[in-house]
Amino acid sequence: MGRLLPARGPRGSGAGAFLSWRAHPLLFPFVGGAAGGAQRLRVPAANRAAWSERFSALDAELQQRRDGYGEAAQAHLTLLLVELSRLATDVVGDLRVRDEPLLADVFGFIDEHYRERISLREVARAVSLSPGHLTTLVRRRTGRTVLGWIAERRMAQARRLLVETDLSVEEVGRSVGYADAGYFVRSFRRTHGATPLGWRRAGRP
Numbered sequence: 001m002g003r004l005l006p007a008r009g010p011r012g013s014g015a016g017a018f019l020s021w022r023a024h025p026l027l028f029p030f031v032g033g034a035a036g037g038a039q040r041l042r043v044p045a046a047n048r049a050a051w052s053e054r055f056s057a058l059d060a061e062l063q064q065r066r067d068g069y070g071e072a073a074q075a076h077l078t079l080l081l082v083e084l085s086r087l088a089t090d091v092v093g094d095l096r097v098r099d100e101p102l103l104a105d106v107f108g109f110i111d112e113h114y115r116e117r118i119s120l121r122e123v124a125r126a127v128s129l130s131p132g133h134l135t136t137l138v139r140r141r142t143g144r145t146v147l148g149w150i151a152e153r154r155m156a157q158a159r160r161l162l163v164e165t166d167l168s169v170e171e172v173g174r175s176v177g178y179a180d181a182g183y184f185v186r187s188f189r190r191t192h193g194a195t196p197l198g199w200r201r202a203g204r205p
Contacts (some may be wrong), residue, residue: 071194075203114153163203
């Protein structure tokens, strides 16, 4: 695997815009993680064929530009980024190593409770800060709000379940903390520019 360089593109600013590299907890390990801001990660030999297939599928979508290629390319890229992040160190542990104990505690709490109906106040209580103070600190360090991170953690799991399981959309939504299936579908579409079923179709070979 080659060197992983931090992206220099603009931050996403609208519905469906791609997440900022510097504001995504899955990608924290790739930002300034080693001298020169790069790390070397090795793909296990047993997984290399699957990686090659994903890169080929992404390339084919971008080259052929068939109907829906944008959604399909984004789905392939998201899955690649998730797999890439799994090769790196644990995000919460990595934040602690980087002397970011507050962010580590915040993301750790979210990761444990995102399937529940958690609020900003509950996260703030868990890290012994006021909701306003926590919001300011997290936004300053990551560019996003605590509630935004809760929603993103739920969506990250929803994306995985849609591609890797045959759970219904309602079951996926419920498993990631959305009791109302309609609200889950609207939230997913607002975030990704695609419906959950559209994402599932795009993310499967």
